[in-house]
Structure formats: structure tokens, C-alpha cells
Amino acid sequence: NAGVTQTPKFQVLKTGQSMTLQCAQDMNHEYMSWYRQDPGMGLRLIHYSVGAGITDQGEVPNGYNVSRSTTEDFPLRLLSAAPSQTSVYFCASTRLGSYEQYFGPGTRLTVT
Amino acid sequence: KQEVTQIPAALSVPEGENLVLNCSFTDSAIYNLQWFRQDPGKGLTSLLLIQSSQREQTSGRLNASLDKSSGRSTLYIAASQPGDSATYLCAVWTGTASKLTFGTGTRLQVTL
Numbered sequence: 001n002a003g004v005t006q007t008p009k010f011q012v013l014k015t016g017q018s019m020t021l022q023c024a025q026d027m028n029h030e031y032m033s034w035y036r037q038d039p040g041m042g043l044r045l046i047h048y049s050v051g052a053g054i055t056d057q058g059e060v061p062n063g064y065n066v067s068r069s070t071t072e073d074f075p076l077r078l079l080s081a082a083p084s085q086t087s088v089y090f091c092a093s094t095r096l097g098s099y100e101q102y103f104g105p106g107t108r109l110t111v112t
Numbered sequence: 113k114q115e116v117t118q119i120p121a122a123l124s125v126p127e128g129e130n131l132v133l134n135c136s137f138t139d140s141a142i143y144n145l146q147w148f149r150q151d152p153g154k155g156l157t158s159l160l161l162i163q164s165s166q167r168e169q170t171s172g173r174l175n176a177s178l179d180k181s182s183g184r185s186t187l188y189i190a191a192s193q194p195g196d197s198a199t200y201l202c203a204v205w206t207g208t209a210s211k212l213t214f215g216t217g218t219r220l221q222v223t224l
Contacts, residue, residue, distance in 0.1 A: 033211070042216040043201070050210070058211060090155065092212075099143050099205040101212055103156040 002026050006091050006104035013081040013111045021076040021107050023091030030096045032074040036060065036087040037106075043090065049074055050096065081111045114139045114206045118215035125192055126223055133187040133218045135202035145185050147176050148201040150217070156201065160187070192222045 007022045025032065033048035035058075045058030049068040063085060065077040074093075078085060091104040115138045125131050135145070144163045148156040160169045160176040162185070168177040175188040189196060199217045206213060 035214075040216065043203075043214040045211050048211060099212075100158065100161045101146060101203070101205075102158070103148075105155040 004091055004093050004102050004104035006089075006107050008107060009105065010108050011110070013078070013109065015081060015083060015111060017081050019078050019081065021078075021089055021091075021109075023074045023076065023104060024072050025074075025091075025093040025102070026072065027093060027095070027102065028071060029093035029102070030071070031099075032068065032091065032093045033058070034064070034066065034074070034076045035090045035092065036085075037090060038087050046076065046089075078109075083111050085109065086111045114142075114204060114213040116202060116204055116213050116215040118200075118202060118218050120218060121216070122219040122221075124221045124223060127192060127194060129192050129222075130188070130190050131192055131220070133189070133200050133202075133220070135185040135187070135215055137183045137185075137204045137213070139206055140180050140183050141207055142180065143205045143207050145176075145178055145202060145204050146212075147174075147185075147187050148203065150199045150201060152198075159200075189220075192220075194222045194224060197221050 004025045030051045034046040035043040037043045044060050047066040049055045055066050089107045092101045094101050117136045119134045146161045147159045162169045162178040173190040178185045199219045201217045203212045203214045
């Protein structure tokens, strides 16, 4: 099993550009989520999904969009990048009922 | 709203010492508590998961305890080694919110 994979590992964007961060898992987990990690603020939940076709907002959803068309994939879209979105982004998955979280390696995003 | 606090924020100990990291949470309606390790610039590695019905979990030199009623968990590291140097994060899964809430972490340095 590859576990949770994320691409790209690093990305630099200019203000106003859009992009999609990819996340995939091969553990057949129902629940997937996106976090951002900023110094001094810990990890904060952006969006989450409890299954294909179902998504919901977390603490800091503004400026981000998600969809879940398959169990395996949960992409995060930045609609119009802003410097405040410079951060490290982590994707995670878990099986409902277990709630043990598995994290991907992260994407380091810089917006200039 | 669930809030998770970790004390101390940073800790430096000489090699060989036993140490305790603390985690407290405000809402005791949790499903589980998970301890993670994060090395600089890396992702999160799960160390221990304690279900809400459990009091402790052990893995090698690590022992985590949970007192749900008082909203506290401790991570005990025995015979610390320089390789234990990392940031340790605790996170709770709160059932009513269906999400994981993280503390801001304890940065541990074990010196020779």
C-alpha cells in the first residue's frame, strides 16, 4: 500500500493564479481531509469529506474548493492564490469508526 | 468548540532522561486521542492512538495515557535519545464535530 500520496511536493505560484493540489489514498478510507500548517498556529482543517459526493467545510475554507468524485481522490483547488495561502498543506484519511488518521507527506506552497 | 493545548511549547533535555509531554482538551466528548511526531520539514508520523474507552497505550519507549474526564493526556518518553528530537503533536477526534483538532505541539530537543 502506498498509503496517502500528495503531489506536488513543492509549488510556487504568483498571486491570482489557480492550481490543484492532488491527494490520493489506497486504503479504501471513507473520510478524507485537508489541513494547512502555519508556524505558531498548528494544523487547521480546511475541508473534509465523509465519502464520494459529500464534502463539508472546516475551520478555514475560504479561497479553497474541493470535490470528491471517487473514494480514492480528494483534490484541493486554490481558486485565486493569495500570499496568505503560503503554507504547508497536508491531506489525511481515516476509516470511519476507527478515526486513526493517516497523513500524506505534505505540499509546501509559496504564493508571491 | 474543542481547544487543544500542549505544554510546554519547547523542551530541552539531556540524553537518557525520562520526560513527559502534556496535552489538554476542553471537550471531553472525544472518540480518541492521537499522538504524532513531526520532524522539521516533514510530514506527521502517528505514534500512538488511544480510544476513548482506553486509559493508556504503549509502544516501545513511549507510553501515552488518557484521562477523558479531566481532559488530559500525557506522553511519556523513557530513556530519551537524540533521535527523539522532533515536534510532538496531540490531536483529538471530537464526535460531535466529526473532525480532528490539533494542539500546537511541543518541540523537543534531546542533547548529547
